[in-house]
Each structure stands twice: as C-alpha cells, then as structure tokens.
Amino acid sequence: MQRREFLEFIALSAASAVLASRPYHAVIAQEQPITKKIPSTGAALPVIGMGTWITFNVGTSEKLRSSRTDITREFFHRGGGLIDSSPMYGSSEAVVGHALSNLNFPKTLFSATKVWTSSEKEGREQIQESRKLWKVNVFDLLQVHNLEGWEGHLRTLFKMKEKGELRYVGVTTSHGRRHDEVEKIMRQQPLDFIQITYNMRDRAVEGRLLGLAQDRGIAVIANRPLDGGDLTRRLEGKPLPSWARDVDCQNWAQFLLKWVVSHPAITCAIPATSKIEHMRENMGASRGRMPDAAVREKMIKHLASL
Structure with a gap:
C-alpha cells in the first residue's frame, strides 16, 4: 500500500469509528435529504414538503406567528423546500410570508400556492394578493385549487409561465373528488404538477392517476399523507415493527410518509403540523433508506393487521 493510500485508509477508518460511536438518529440527520426530479424540467425537489392548511391559520397573534416561524425554521434546517398554501386557508398565506421574511x-x-375563485379576473387579483402576502415576486408553482374555474385560470397561469412570471402550473383535488375531471385535464393540458390525496388508507389514485402522471411526465404532490393526522393517532402507542429499521424509520410518521414518497410517481408529500417535534419526525422521512415495492406491500399488510 502506498503512503498516500495508507493515510486515506486511516482517515476513512477514523471517520467510520466516529460515525459508529454516534447515535443512529444523529447519523441519519446529517445525510442530505432525498430529492426527486420534477419531470418537466429535471429540477430536484426534496420529497418532504410542508402543508399549511389549518396549522398556519393563526391570524395576527404574535405568539402563534412566532411559533409558526420556528416550525418553518426547523423545516428548512432539516432540508425542506416546498411550502404549500392557498387563499382558502384563512390567514395561512400571511403567516407563511411573515415566517419567510423573518428567515430571510x-x-x-x-413557493407553491393556489387560485381559489370561479372568476378568471378575480383569480388574477388573487394571485397579486398572494404575492404580497408571501412577499415573493415569482411563485415557483401556482395551482388551480380543487379545479375551481380551471379553464380560465389555466389560461392565466400558462400565460404567466410563458412570460417568466411563474415556473410551474398545476391543478389540485383532495379527498378522492373529481378524479375523472383531473384525468381529463391531465390528458389535455401541459401540466407540470397535480396535487392529490394519497396515503396508506386512501389509495384511490393508484394505477389510474399515478400511472398517467408517469406517462405524461407530471410531478405529483401528495396531500393528506398522514390522513389529516388520523393515521398517526390511530397508531399512537403501538410499537413499530422491528424491520422498520431496515428502511430507517424511527417512528410511525416516518413509516407512513416513506410509504407515500417511495411510490415512483410521487414527487413530494406535504404533511402539516403545528409542533416542532412533529416537524422533526416528518423531515426524518426524507433521509435514509426507502422501501422498495416488496417492502411497501409488507407495510400495507402490517398496517391492516393492527
């Protein structure tokens, strides 16, 4: 062995010894977050994002806004990227803007928000208001919320994208609604994103919509990945299976989220939380090993057995 190779071997051995002596969760936390490519551009997006429905609708309370800023800080500290909101979510957009400005x-x-009105003209006005609330000039993604007035709004959004005033265009639905219409729009419009409900309990989009998204090169955001928290509440107090460690799951939130984002068609999941400890758990799902198809099926069977 050459002297240089010997020194490199010693350095690697020392580094391995340090890693072995550190807590398992600390090693995982240092890894870069897993990303997936947005099909229309190839840009990378961390697989765990942040939703703001209910959790960021806290009005003008300084205490609650400060708390949401802390949660947002933790999100970015742990490698977060996509924040999703909507004018439908009360004060959430304003609270997001407050947090972002405090975090520079x-x-x-x-940045991902939505248009939520039946009027094309009101939609353009709403976008301007969202810009002011978020304090951003150009959104990364604008989505037609629950397909409300989608024909007119898509005209507006595609024009904005053409002018460089917007990076990506999408549509959303939730709770399994209007899938036929979503499919029709996906086939007819050059969408960059769709946002749909997908979790271990609600799998209605499998096959048809997720398969079509792959065929059409459309990114997919999974909303309600924890089924509004119902799944984690249902599993509270139950032990994780020992084999969950094989895919680096330390808690049920990571078990549930890794199942969602390991689907080949899913680009990003957007769990929402008002607690920093839950944000840490959620963001842990963006690191470590991911389940393959066989393990995903094993996870489903285990959940059904509980």
Whole structure:
C-alpha cells in the first residue's frame, strides 16, 4: 500500500469509528435529504414538503406567528423546500410570508400556492394578493385549487409561465373528488404538477392517476399523507415493527410518509403540523433508506393487521 493510500485508509477508518460511536438518529440527520426530479424540467425537489392548511391559520397573534416561524425554521434546517398554501386557508398565506421574511427567504424555498375563485379576473387579483402576502415576486408553482374555474385560470397561469412570471402550473383535488375531471385535464393540458390525496388508507389514485402522471411526465404532490393526522393517532402507542429499521424509520410518521414518497410517481408529500417535534419526525422521512415495492406491500399488510 502506498503512503498516500495508507493515510486515506486511516482517515476513512477514523471517520467510520466516529460515525459508529454516534447515535443512529444523529447519523441519519446529517445525510442530505432525498430529492426527486420534477419531470418537466429535471429540477430536484426534496420529497418532504410542508402543508399549511389549518396549522398556519393563526391570524395576527404574535405568539402563534412566532411559533409558526420556528416550525418553518426547523423545516428548512432539516432540508425542506416546498411550502404549500392557498387563499382558502384563512390567514395561512400571511403567516407563511411573515415566517419567510423573518428567515430571510431560505434559498431552498419552493413557493407553491393556489387560485381559489370561479372568476378568471378575480383569480388574477388573487394571485397579486398572494404575492404580497408571501412577499415573493415569482411563485415557483401556482395551482388551480380543487379545479375551481380551471379553464380560465389555466389560461392565466400558462400565460404567466410563458412570460417568466411563474415556473410551474398545476391543478389540485383532495379527498378522492373529481378524479375523472383531473384525468381529463391531465390528458389535455401541459401540466407540470397535480396535487392529490394519497396515503396508506386512501389509495384511490393508484394505477389510474399515478400511472398517467408517469406517462405524461407530471410531478405529483401528495396531500393528506398522514390522513389529516388520523393515521398517526390511530397508531399512537403501538410499537413499530422491528424491520422498520431496515428502511430507517424511527417512528410511525416516518413509516407512513416513506410509504407515500417511495411510490415512483410521487414527487413530494406535504404533511402539516403545528409542533416542532412533529416537524422533526416528518423531515426524518426524507433521509435514509426507502422501501422498495416488496417492502411497501409488507407495510400495507402490517398496517391492516393492527
């Protein structure tokens, strides 16, 4: 062995010894978050994002806004990117803007909000208001919320994208609604994103919509990945199976989220939380090993057995 190779071997051995002596969760936390490519551009997006429905609708309370800023700080500290909101979510957009301005708009931010009105003209006005609330000039993604007035709004959004005023265009639905219409739009419109409900309990989009998204090169955001928290509450107090460690799951939130984002068609999941400890758990799902198809099936069977 050459002297240089010997020194490199010693350095690697020392590094391995340090890693072995550190807690398992600390090693995982240092890894870079897993990303997936947005099909229309190839840009990378961390697989765990942040939703703001209910959790960020806290009005003007300084205490609650400060708490949401802390949660947002933790999100970015752990490698977060996509934040999703909507004018439908009360004060959430304003609270997001407050948090981002206090954090000097982290470089990894992927800003995603929605248009939620039946009027095309009101939609354009709503976008301007969202810009003011978020304090951003150009959104990464604008989505037609629950397909409300989608024909007119898509005209607006595609024009904005053409002018460089917007990076990506999408549509959303939730709770298994209007899948036929979503499919029709996916086939007819050059969408960059769709947002749908997908979790271990609600799998209605498998096959048809997720398969079509792959065929059409459309990114998919999974909303309600924890089924509004119902799944984690149902599993509270139950032990994780020992084999969950094989895919680096330390808690049920990571078990549930890794199942969602390991689907080949899913680009990003957007769990929402108002607690920092839950944010840490959620973001842990963006690191470590991911389940393959066989393990995903094993996870489903285990959940059904509980």
